[in-house]
Amino acid sequence: MPLAHFFLRERVRPGDRVVDATCGNGHDTAFLAELVGAAGTVWAFDIQESALAATKARLAAAGYAGRAEFVLAGHERLAEIVTGPVGGVVFNLGFLPGAGKETVTSPATTRAALEQAAALLLPGGVVTVAVYTGHAGGLEEGRGVEEWAAGLSPAAFNVWRCRQMNRSDAAPYLVVVERVPA
Amino acid sequence: MPLAHFFLRERVRPGDRVVDATCGNGHDTAFLAELVGAAGTVWAFDIQESALAATKARLAAAGYAGRAEFVLAGHERLAEIVTGPVGGVVFNLGFLPGAGKETVTSPATTRAALEQAAALLLPGGVVTVAVYTGHAGGLEEGRGVEEWAAGLSPAAFNVWRCRQMNRSDAAPYLVVVERVPA
Numbered sequence: 001m002p003l004a005h006f007f008l009r010e011r012v013r014p015g016d017r018v019v020d021a022t023c024g025n026g027h028d029t030a031f032l033a034e035l036v037g038a039a040g041t042v043w044a045f046d047i048q049e050s051a052l053a054a055t056k057a058r059l060a061a062a063g064y065a066g067r068a069e070f071v072l073a074g075h076e077r078l079a080e081i082v083t084g085p086v087g088g089v090v091f092n093l094g095f096l097p098g099a100g101k102e103t104v105t106s107p108a109t110t111r112a113a114l115e116q117a118a119a120l121l122l123p124g125g126v127v128t129v130a131v132y133t134g135h136a137g138g139l140e141e142g143r144g145v146e147e148w149a150a151g152l153s154p155a156a157f158n159v160w161r162c163r164q165m166n167r168s169d170a171a172p173y174l175v176v177v178e179r180v181p182a
Numbered sequence: 183m184p185l186a187h188f189f190l191r192e193r194v195r196p197g198d199r200v201v202d203a204t205c206g207n208g209h210d211t212a213f214l215a216e217l218v219g220a221a222g223t224v225w226a227f228d229i230q231e232s233a234l235a236a237t238k239a240r241l242a243a244a245g246y247a248g249r250a251e252f253v254l255a256g257h258e259r260l261a262e263i264v265t266g267p268v269g270g271v272v273f274n275l276g277f278l279p280g281a282g283k284e285t286v287t288s289p290a291t292t293r294a295a296l297e298q299a300a301a302l303l304l305p306g307g308v309v310t311v312a313v314y315t316g317h318a319g320g321l322e323e324g325r326g327v328e329e330w331a332a333g334l335s336p337a338a339f340n341v342w343r344c345r346q347m348n349r350s351d352a353a354p355y356l357v358v359v360e361r362v363p364a
Contacts, residue, residue: 160345166333166341
């Protein structure tokens with residue numbers, strides 16, 4: 001399973017509020033909907049109507065239609081839309097599936113969204129950020145994520161950067177931010 | 183919780199065989215004994231009788247006395263002693279708690295033990311290696327672990343190196359080796 005799921009499965013609980021900040025084709029939205037159960041809520045953000053439609057169809061097929069709120073907006077509006085503390089927030093940076101190659105997440109809005117996500121976390125909650133560096137601007141975006149993460153207070157957050165060791169240096173990597181459990 | 187526990191909790195199941203390759207004061211042995219339950223077995227390796235005695239006492243106090251086999255031997259003898267496939271193997275490198283500062287794990291025996299551990303893993307099973315670099319020889323031992331891990335076949339193993347981003351570069355880090363699930 002994807003590395004991010006080790007963290008999310010351990011920390012997201014039935015009834016939780018969670019966020020898919022970049023829902024794309026909806027794979028992670030469906031995974032989160034499974035974890036939060038019928039009493040939970042997943043906010044699914046995307047700037048493409050087609051992505052939200054694909055995600056909505058995927059959730060309906062899985063029987064999770066009632067567990068998600070679909071938000072046609074960039075994730076930099078997260079704090080404005082999501083109410084209350086959250087158990088987890090998932091980011092997949094880089095290309096938006098199905099969009100043209102010029103449609104990528106951007107360092108400034110990603111940074112704003114990350115700050116809002118960390119601020120909303122419950123104790124023990126996690127933000128996972130999958131960073132892809134193969135596209136123009138990807139390395140810079142990754143550096144921005146790392147700068148932000150490295151600056152988080154170690155009293156409030158545990159932060160890890162996980163790289164695949166037996167694959168190319170260009171393989172995606174994961175940044176995990178955990179709010180220190182109570 | 184320690185980062186290694188995110189991986190072990192997801193993959194070690196009741197009834198599993200698992201290994202604490204460096205039991206020290208027995209914290210991880212007790213954690214593994216909880217995960218495998220009454221039907222499972224934890225092999226606890228240490229080269230110090232005092233470490234095994236402390237671990238035995240900790241397990242007895244937790245009600246897990248029957249779940250462990252105590253092995254007074256270096257972990258490079260793992261394959262000779264542990265029979266059958268295992269769900270997880272835990273390594274904590276560096277100093278042995280309670281021993282003198284000259285008593286540390288060594289690159290050659292650690293490498294041998296890692297190779298044996300990976301060979302014993304069930305599909306989906308994980309080896310976790312906490313690397314401490316603050317002692318003489320620690321950086322070299324870490325490099326040895328990384329060289330070994332980087333050389334594992336990506337068709338057979340997923341391998342991650344996880345560093346704490348908001349702490350000193352000298353902070354311990356974790357290497358995780360997962361046998362690709364069936």
